[in-house]
Amino acid sequence: MIEKKRSIPFRIQVDEALLRRLPLHHPKRPEIEKDLAKRKAGFSGEQNLDYYFSFLPDDEFSIYHDLRIQNGNYYFQIDTFILSQNFALILEVKNISGTIYFDSVFRQMIREKDGKEEGFSDPLSQVQMQEIQLKDWAVKQHLLLPPIETLIVFSNPATVLKTSSAPGIYEKKVCHSHRLLQKIKSLQKIYQKNFLSKKDMRKWNRVLLQSDTPLVHQDPLPFDLQTAELLTGVQCPVCCRYRMRRQHKKWYCTHCGAYSKDAHKQAVNDYFLLFHPFLTNQKLCEYLHIQSPDLSKRLLAGLKLSQDGDNRGRKYFYSSTFTANK
Incomplete structure (x- = not known):
């Protein structure tokens, strides 16, 4: 069951508002338009996963999109969180084209496209940090913890995935969207014990929804803009x-x-x-x-x-x- 629906990402809303409020000939408009197109492509990739989520039994899985939760003085965000009585799954969704190379030595992600290389932070480290923050927050909320797994999902089927090491952690933690259901079924075979009761599930649902705090204001403005420049x-x-x-x-x-x-x-x-x-x-x-x-x-x-x-x-x-x- 979709307990928290997917919404238009905050930065997409900010970019669209900036394009409405900036004069037509403002020099920053091309940069904002490029950023907006990239972010919309990423959001489209997340939406494409909804097809696969529709095959999950409503009575077994609770699905939460776009969570932003405060833990102490900091916030952590999760693209999609899937909860069952047997286990929980954190999904980090990527919609990146080209050839993706995972460097296990320096723990970074490299994209090769049109003869150029571009470096990104390691998504595996990213979801591991999300897992640490989620566990710490759940303990503070007195929530019973099921086993928590993480997965990086690439929504573009044309993206080529490569790694510098022998099959191992990246093979287990990275997949294309068409393999998402297969990955979840594998987890169901591993975790057959009920760690959470129905009452525990309802408490998780209540606390997650109460704790979710979406952004509503951008400060400071991106692209080095000032409010005095806006209409x-x-x-x-x-x-x-x-x-x-x-x-x-x-x-x-x-x-x-x-x-x-x-x-x-x-x-x-x-x-x-x-x-x-x-x-x-x-x-x-x-x-x-x-x-x-x-x-x-x-x-x-x-x-x-x-x-x-x-x-x-x-x-x-x-x-x-x-x-x-x-």
């Missing part, structure tokens, strides 16, 4: 210009004449991503280019944001109940 106001969903003005409970574009009831929702979403982790009535007036504090107050009331404080000191924070017009 403010409400973007027209038709012509994409920042010419919208509030008239008769709607947003009206002074450039193309289009109307929208809720174009401000995307603007507020961009604000949380790029400008500041909280809003005030005054900040919203300045950001949306509106003069009326009463109008700003009504707009904030309709967004279902989390609140703290009273009257002029009230602050509004991103809430899971808030959805922008994507």
